Amino acid sequence: MTCCREMEGKRAHDPTGSTVWVSGPIIVGAGPSGLAVAACLKAKGxxxxxxxxxxxxxxxxxxxxxxxxxxxxxKSFCELPLMPFPAEFPTYPTKEQxxxxxxxxxxxxKIQPVFGEAVVNAEYDIRGFWRVRTEGMGKRREYVSxxxxxxxxxxxxxxxxxIAGMTTEFKGTAVHTSKYRSGEVYNGxxxxxxxxxxxGMEVCLDLCNNGARPGIVVRDAVHILPREMLGQSTFGLSMWLLKWLPVQIVDRLLLFFARMMLGNTARLGLRRPKLGxxxxxxxxxxxxxxxxxxLAKIKSGDIKVFxxxxxxTAEGAEFVxxxxxxxxxLILATGYRSNVPSWLKEKDLFSEKDGLPRRPFPNGWKGEERALCSWFYKERLARCFH
Structure with missing residues (x-):
């Protein structure tokens, strides 16, 4: 077997085309985090x-x-490294932008991902290499790095x-928000x-603006904050305050201003958690x-809280x-989870429930004494509060 060191600076295929040697890191995922890692690596050659x-x-x-x-x-909090957003972009860029x-x-x-290949297994072998196996377009391939x-x-x-009856009794349409595009089709x-x-909150607003009559299920306590406070973004204000004050004090300040601006949300069926x-x-x-x-649509009664x-049931729903x-x-705004445990064979280090490291940042998984590996699981470059 040829050693990866002998392949420095290039990728090499075996005669069957099923194995690819990679001289640098393999990055799984071409979202904002994956692109940012690839760009930073390229900047260092x-x-x-x-x-x-x-x-x-x-x-x-x-x-x-x-x-x-x-x-x-x-946008100032969502920029990828080495290349800022265009100056003409608004403060909150659209999806298209x-x-x-x-x-x-x-x-x-010059990042050119390999598209159409899903990683199904990644294991560290006794020779000190990661073997990343993929499937896609009717082919299987193994990458080694x-x-x-x-x-x-x-x-x-x-x-x-x-939820009982959701797939067996309810006669209406039901989609996850991943398939929701606009409230136009729900008019009336x-x-x-x-x-x-x-x-979920924004989909409800979109439904209202398109002539639908939405209700929203609020199962647990939830913190609702204005997007901006004191003339600046709530997130930016929070980050600035955390430089000087403990997190509990910053939470109290945020909740004080939220109460002043939004009122008592518990009266609307939106009780707040005990922690800030x-x-x-x-x-x-x-x-x-x-x-x-x-929130204004909830206060006006245009959106009902359940x-x-x-x-x-066949015609609707029963509540607690x-x-x-x-x-x-029915629209399921029930979120997403990581899929890392399904392909990265490190089950002791990752939660099967949500796919996140069992030990929180900055003490999460770093490959132990194996290869130099990193875990980029928070797409906070673009969806920090999403």
Whole structure:
């Protein structure tokens, strides 16, 4: 077997075409994180190979996001390294602008991912190499390298809850938000949105703006914050305050201003968690909702708030408070999970539930005493609060 060191600076194929030697790191995922890693490596003269299961970069943004989506954070907090956003972009770029920038970014750094290949297995062998096996377009292939970067993000696979009657009784249409594009097709319909994160809240607003009559399921406590406070972004203000104050104090300030600006959300069926928004994010990963107008629609009654669903019926849903309501359609804003445990064979280090490292940053997985490996699981470059 030829040693990778002898292949420095190039990729080599075996005679059958099934094995590819890679002299630099293998990066799994061509989203913002994967592109950023590839660009930073290239800037230091280090080659890499990006593998992407879809046919395009940033597939979550291009193929699984709704039309009205914008960055939830100001562009200054979402820039990829070495190449800022164009100056003419608005503070909160649209989906189309963000995707266009990522395409320009890849072209600028000459990043050419291998598309249409899904990683199904990545293992570290006794000789000190990572063997990354892929499937796609009817072919199987194995890539060999000393380094692997997991850049598939938190949002690789849709989470679809198993709620009684949802697939067996409910006669209306039901889709995950990954397949939702616009509220136009729901004009005049009663729609139940399950999930009250940023996506669920914004989908409800989009439904309202397109003549639908939405309801939203709020199963757990949730922090809702205005997108901007004191003339600047809430996220930016939070980051600035954290330089000087403990997280608990910053949370108190955020909640004080949120109460002044938004009122008591508990009266609307949106009770707040006991922990503050930043402390909760750090401990559990649960992000606060940055309001872009949905709360006003809830206050006006255009959006109804419901507790957890106990079961779906043929015509609608029954809720834990005893209420029942008819609906024409169901939209699952129930989020995503990482798929890393399904292909990276390090089950002791990653949670099977959500695919994230069992030990939080900065003490997460770094390959132990093996190859130099990195774990890029938070696509915070573009979706920090999403």
């Amino acid at each position: 280090i080659p890499s190979l990006v593998i992407e299961r879809s046919h395009c970069i940033a597939s979550l943004w291009q193929l699984k996001s709704y039309d009205r989506l914008r960055l939830h954070l100001p 963000f995707v266009s920038h990522l395409q320009s970014y890849a072209a600028n750094f 000393r380094w692997v970067v997991a850049a598939t993000g938190e949002n690789a696979e849709e989470v679809v809850p198993d 319909k009663k729609v139940l949105v399950v999930g009250c994160g940023n996506s 928004p930043l402390e909760l994010k750090g401990l559990s990963g649960k992000t606060p909702v940055l309001d872009v107008g949905t 507790p957890a669903v106990t079961r779906f 408070d005893g209420r029942s309501e008819d609906f024409d359609a």
